[in-house]
Structures are given as structure tokens and as C-alpha cells.
Amino acid sequence: MKIGLDIMGGDYAPKATVLGAIAAHQNLSENQHLVLFGDKNEAIPILKEQNFNPDHFEFVHTTEVIGMGEHPTKAIVQKPNSSISVGFQMLKEGKIDAFASAGNTGAMLVGAMFSVKAIQGVLRPAISAIIPKEKGGFAILLDAGANADCKPEHLTQFGIMGSLFSKYVYQIEIPKVGLMNLGEEAEKGNLITQTTYPLLKETAQINFIGNIEGRDLFNDKADVIVCDGFTGNIILKLAESFYVLTLKRGLKDEFFDRFNYEQYGGSPILGVNAPVMIGHGISSPEAIKNMILHSKNMVESKIIERFQNAFNS
Amino acid sequence: MKIGLDIMGGDYAPKATVLGAIAAHQNLSENQHLVLFGDKNEAIPILKEQNFNPDHFEFVHTTEVIGMGEHPTKAIVQKPNSSISVGFQMLKEGKIDAFASAGNTGAMLVGAMFSVKAIQGVLRPAISAIIPKEKGGFAILLDAGANADCKPEHLTQFGIMGSLFSKYVYQIEIPKVGLMNLGEEAEKGNLITQTTYPLLKETAQINFIGNIEGRDLFNDKADVIVCDGFTGNIILKLAESFYVLTLKRGLKDEFFDRFNYEQYGGSPILGVNAPVMIGHGISSPEAIKNMILHSKNMVESKIIERFQNAFNS
Incomplete structure (x- = not known):
């Protein structure tokens, strides 16, 4: 299982998000991996400060960030290299199993609708x-x-x-x-x-x-x-x-x-074709950790398949 | 000024309402009178128990009571001798300046609309x-x-x-x-x-x-x-x-x-041609007292005239 985390999202990112990822890592089993989307150059020093081996994470380096106040649809379209846009792209391609961010709520919603899309029948x-x-x-x-x-x-x-x-x-x-x-x-x-x-x-x-x-x-x-x-x-x-x-x-x-x-930690978007979790803008490391673990629970529960069965039948 | 109180309204009526009326009386000036609508035979023993002179109040003896669970419109029509119906009748005739009850909220609303009616323009x-x-x-x-x-x-x-x-x-x-x-x-x-x-x-x-x-x-x-x-x-x-x-x-x-x-003590109905106050079903004597004093404030503020001026001009 691969859980994607936007490390640029939230008022205290990337510090709070990276610390949250470290905390979540301790609670994941061997086959559960975290994929961090964001500026790797900002993340690495935080990991070093914590004496945490960066190899525990997979990184997808992104160069743009969607701000909290940006217009969701415009931002998603105009910033294809943002952590949120790239995250959803990989979610759509099945390269990650869930995606979580404490960033712009509207952009998360629009991103989910544009990429993995609403479940047929929802x-x-x-x-x-x-x-x-x-x-x-x-x-x-x-x-x-x-x-x-x-x-x-x-x-x-x-x-x-x-x-x-x-x-x-x-x-x-x-x-x-x-x-x-x-x-x-x-x-x-x-x-x-x-x-x-x-x-x-x-x-x-x-x-x-x-x-x-x-x-x-x-x-x-x-x-x-x-x-x-x-x-x-x-x-x-x-x-x-x-x-x-x-x-x-x-x-x-x-x-x-x-x-x-x-x-x-977070609020799930229900009715789209993948587990997507939105965190509170003021997310602390503890909140980020729990948002990740909540995402893991959603994947384990096979909730998306259950939705698909309920609405396609 | 005459303030009408339904002594039969509320879960703990008439005890709580009569005790509330006694408490309110101590806070009213000489030209401010309370008119109690309800079963006088039930009210008198409560007043005696409190060594309170019944002459401080004006009584309008009524023989019917609208229950908390009754259908508002039906009850108002079918029980013309209820404390709420008679209270509104006197309010309409200008014999009292305000009417308050902790009884059936819907019946209070319907009663107000049927009797004193909505202010023109509201x-x-x-x-x-x-x-x-x-x-x-x-x-x-x-x-x-x-x-x-x-x-x-x-x-x-x-x-x-x-x-x-x-x-x-x-x-x-x-x-x-x-x-x-x-x-x-x-x-x-x-x-x-x-x-x-x-x-x-x-x-x-x-x-x-x-x-x-x-x-x-x-x-x-x-x-x-x-x-x-x-x-x-x-x-x-x-x-x-x-x-x-x-x-x-x-x-x-x-x-x-x-x-x-x-x-x-109570919630005013705004937009009708007289001060009308609805109390909480579980009103205590303290709540009844404050509902009465709140009604007095409404009368003193000439709020109805101000509404009429605002909407008729």
C-alpha cells in the first residue's frame, strides 16, 4: 500500500507535514509506504534534524504550491506541477492508493473530481x-x-x-x-x-x-x-x-x-474513485499523522470498492 | 400597562407560572399590572400558600387548556375558551398590552397570526x-x-x-x-x-x-x-x-x-401587531418572571410602533 501525502499543504507545512509523516511511519507496517509530494529540498533538512533516514519515504519532487487562498479550479489548471496536482495524477494512475493534504480544500475537491472522478452513479x-x-x-x-x-x-x-x-x-x-x-x-x-x-x-x-x-x-x-x-x-x-x-x-x-x-486528522471525500483525505489548515504533526493513518484505514476497508458495488449495481 | 400571562402554559403550570407572576410583580411599578389567564380555582390556592394577596392580579378565568402536543391551528379553533385563545382575544381588543405563554409554541404563533395579525408590510x-x-x-x-x-x-x-x-x-x-x-x-x-x-x-x-x-x-x-x-x-x-x-x-x-x-425567559414573535412572547416548555418560576419583564421591556420600547412605521412607510 502506498499513501500519498502533500507535504506543502497546511499553514505549518512543510515542517508539520514532514514531522507528521515521521510519526505515522512508526505506526505503519512493512508493506505500507508513504509517498511525499513536495519540495524535496525543504523536506530533507527537516528529516536530518530528526535523524530520520529519508529512505523510509518515497519522494515525488514538485516545484509548485497551491496556496490556501487560491481559486481551486484555476489553481489546479494553472499549476500542473503543484504537489496537489501531481498527487492526484499519480492517484489516478494507481501509483498511490490514497492521497491526503491539509492544503486548499477546494483544490482537493476539484482535484479529486478532475482526476479520479466521481464514482459512477454517485x-x-x-x-x-x-x-x-x-x-x-x-x-x-x-x-x-x-x-x-x-x-x-x-x-x-x-x-x-x-x-x-x-x-x-x-x-x-x-x-x-x-x-x-x-x-x-x-x-x-x-x-x-x-x-x-x-x-x-x-x-x-x-x-x-x-x-x-x-x-x-x-x-x-x-x-x-x-x-x-x-x-x-x-x-x-x-x-x-x-x-x-x-x-x-x-x-x-x-x-x-x-x-x-x-x-x-482529516475529513474524507466520499464518492470519488479513490480514498482522498482533506486535513485542517492548521494541522499539527499529530493531526497529519492521524490523517495518514485514517487514509490507511480507508484503503484497508476497501471502502471504494464497496461504494462502487453499491452505486453500480 | 397590562401584561397578560397564560398561567396554564408550560410543563410545570400552573404552579411555576403563578410563582413566576408573584416574582415578577415585585419588579413591576404601580402602573404595571399582570393579567392572569387560566383556571382561577387552581391559581388561588397557590397564591394563598405564598401568602400573596390575589388582588395584586387581575384574573380572566378560562376553562380550556391547549396541550403541548396539540395541533396548533385545530386547537386554537376548537378551544375558544382556552387561556391562549382568550388571551389573544383580549390582546386584539387592546385590553392587554402584551401576551406571554410557555405553552404550545405553534398555538402561540397561530394565535398571534389569527388575532393581532402580521404587521402590514411584514x-x-x-x-x-x-x-x-x-x-x-x-x-x-x-x-x-x-x-x-x-x-x-x-x-x-x-x-x-x-x-x-x-x-x-x-x-x-x-x-x-x-x-x-x-x-x-x-x-x-x-x-x-x-x-x-x-x-x-x-x-x-x-x-x-x-x-x-x-x-x-x-x-x-x-x-x-x-x-x-x-x-x-x-x-x-x-x-x-x-x-x-x-x-x-x-x-x-x-x-x-x-x-x-x-x-x-422567552422568545418574542416579531412582526405581529402586539408584543407576544413564547416561553420554554420547561419554564421555571424564574423563567416566567423574566419572560414577563421582557414583555414589559417590549411594551416600553414601543417596538411595535417602530415596526409599523418601518414597514408601512
Whole structure:
């Protein structure tokens, strides 16, 4: 297995990304290799400083970097030699099995759509987000922001993808799929959720438990939280601000610590023909390490084949 | 001034409502009177128990009660002698200056629309919610759930109503109006927020500061937070669940204490021809007291006239 990492992506790259790669390496087995995309001349001194043998990694030297503020589509087209563009090229050619970056989120999404492309039958790939549960474990929320406006068919597919992810990556045998809504009753909602409810209900391959509400994000009601990208984005940023508030106010608590993105490292793009992981812009080495290990889990789970089977059949 | 209170509304009525009325009475001046709507035979023993002279209140004895789970429109029509129906009738006739209840939210909304009606020019009255700010003071969020789907013109009016409320009830000279969105940039958003942004921007009577994000709910960016009722409902329930989590986990903090609905007591319905306040179903006497005092502030601020002037001109 080869996992590609963009070492130029993120606010603290390449230092944080290279240190994260070193940390991840200790947790990989012999047949699991890291391929680093970026400026090798910047990476080598960091490795030397850590007395780490560069031969443990494969390097793909790239000369361009897509900045955090750049327009995604333009950047992907105009910078073919960027770490993100080259990474996706190799992912498309099957030379790596997964690709991860804490760089420009939009460029990662566009890069995935242009290179490995959406899985046949998937109308809209989605960014998913990992939600810590109060009782332990994680739920997956999608869409987290890739699709601001969604149709009921899109939301229904998010339910299917989330359910497969929860089952095969988180080993939850029968994941509970909930529709984020403004009330529990079946008839409650806005036009989109009201139309989505019956579609999810009649989807045989998922265990749809009905509507959930804002207060259910952290409880045990759902393992898969379905919403459009507008709603998902607001929920996630609000939840993150809450975590930041507890930190600022000196409230120490092991549950709120699990809000820390470092613990899971990245958000998978679901619905494209390869495992792709997007990291937080402020990723620390710990976050990068966990993003790599999360990518490895995705490869091991054969989640892409499972998606392909579900949507092509 | 006469403030009407439904003493039959809420999970702990009439005990909690009558005790709340007693507490509020101590904070009212001589020309401010409370009118209690409900079963007088239930109220009197509670007053006696507290050694409180019933003559301090005016009673309007009613024989029916709208339950928390009843269908709002049906209940209002089928129970003309309920505390909520009679309260709205007197509000319509100008016999009371404001009406407050911790009962069935939908029935309060329907009752307001049927009796005092929407202000001429207001397309959609909204339920507003009070948001504690980290730096002190409060913001107002609307819509909090009355209108799941909103058009850009509705959201623009929410901005105007929220701004007037913030100015005249909270004495914020130039309230900052923010549009809840998935990114700060003007072009970001879903179809509705993208269309609403220019409308808010060209609305001369408000100080539109642009888009805000989920993470800005508690900071100082906006005094008025504009969103549709679907988004508002999810935000509020999520925020409330955070507060409950801090309580459950024994985290004590004075900022998070301000999340407690008891401190402000109720959510005003904005855009109807009289001050109407909806309380939380689980209202305690303290919450009822504050809902009454909040109603008094609304009357004193002449907010209804200001709305009428803004939308009729």
C-alpha cells in the first residue's frame, strides 16, 4: 500500500507535514509506504534534524504550491506541477492508493473530481466530517460543505455512503442513519428534508432511524448524520467554536478534548474513485499523522470498492 | 400597562407560572399590572400558600387548556375558551398590552397570526431567539423556527426587524446585522443566502456587516443574526445541547450559565401587531418572571410602533 501525502499543504507545512509523516511511519507496517509530494529540498533538512533516514519515504519532487487562498479550479489548471496536482495524477494512475493534504480544500475537491472522478452513479461526492460521540466512538456527518444546495436524491446518497463508511471503516454493524431536521416527526422540516424523508425511508440498504435535531449531534441516536453542505458547514463551525470556548475558558474535559481535530486528522471525500483525505489548515504533526493513518484505514476497508458495488449495481 | 400571562402554559403550570407572576410583580411599578389567564380555582390556592394577596392580579378565568402536543391551528379553533385563545382575544381588543405563554409554541404563533395579525408590510413574522455574547450582552437570532423555508425578501425583513429590536429593546445604537452563511466572502453561500446578501447590503436602514459563520454565534461580530427557520432551529438546539453537556459534565462557567434560558425567559414573535412572547416548555418560576419583564421591556420600547412605521412607510 502506498499513501500519498502533500507535504506543502497546511499553514505549518512543510515542517508539520514532514514531522507528521515521521510519526505515522512508526505506526505503519512493512508493506505500507508513504509517498511525499513536495519540495524535496525543504523536506530533507527537516528529516536530518530528526535523524530520520529519508529512505523510509518515497519522494515525488514538485516545484509548485497551491496556496490556501487560491481559486481551486484555476489553481489546479494553472499549476500542473503543484504537489496537489501531481498527487492526484499519480492517484489516478494507481501509483498511490490514497492521497491526503491539509492544503486548499477546494483544490482537493476539484482535484479529486478532475482526476479520479466521481464514482459512477454517485450524483454528488461529499466531504464528510467526524463527530465525537458522548458515549465514545464517532459518527460521520455529510455533507460538510462540498454541496451548499442539495436535492433529496443527493441527501439520500449521502445516507448510503455514510452508512457504508460507518460500517466498513468504523465497524458499526448496522449504522443508524439520521436526517438532520428541525423536529423529530416525519412530517416536520423544510421542503428538502420533507421530500428526503420518504426517500431515505424506502432505501433498503440503510437503517434509517428518522429525523434527528441539532441537540442530537453528540448523542447516540445516529451514526450517520445526513444534511446539505450549508447546514453541515454551520453545524461544524459552531461545534468547533464551542470547543474553542471551553479551551479559552479553561474548562478541561475529556469529552470536549475529543472535539480536537488532531485526533482524527482529516475529513474524507466520499464518492470519488479513490480514498482522498482533506486535513485542517492548521494541522499539527499529530493531526497529519492521524490523517495518514485514517487514509490507511480507508484503503484497508476497501471502502471504494464497496461504494462502487453499491452505486453500480 | 397590562401584561397578560397564560398561567396554564408550560410543563410545570400552573404552579411555576403563578410563582413566576408573584416574582415578577415585585419588579413591576404601580402602573404595571399582570393579567392572569387560566383556571382561577387552581391559581388561588397557590397564591394563598405564598401568602400573596390575589388582588395584586387581575384574573380572566378560562376553562380550556391547549396541550403541548396539540395541533396548533385545530386547537386554537376548537378551544375558544382556552387561556391562549382568550388571551389573544383580549390582546386584539387592546385590553392587554402584551401576551406571554410557555405553552404550545405553534398555538402561540397561530394565535398571534389569527388575532393581532402580521404587521402590514411584514411578509413573515418570525420567532426570535436571544443569544448570549461572550463579551456580555445579547444578540438576537431570527428566524428561530417559525419559517422553515424562507425567500430572500423574508430574510431581508428579518434583518430590519432584528435591527429595530436590538436598537430599541437592547439599546444598541447601531446594531450590526450579519447573515448566517458557510463562508465570509460575499459570493459564498447556498442559493438563498447568495441572493439575500445583495438585498441586505442595499437595505439603507440597517448596518449590514456581511456574512457570518457558525463559529461567530457567540462572538462580537453581529448583534442581529439572520437565517431561515430551519437553520435557526438547528443552531439553537445544538447550542442548547452544548450547555446541557457542560452541565452534565460538571463544567461550571459564568459564560455558559448565560445560556440558561431562565435568564431571558422567552422568545418574542416579531412582526405581529402586539408584543407576544413564547416561553420554554420547561419554564421555571424564574423563567416566567423574566419572560414577563421582557414583555414589559417590549411594551416600553414601543417596538411595535417602530415596526409599523418601518414597514408601512
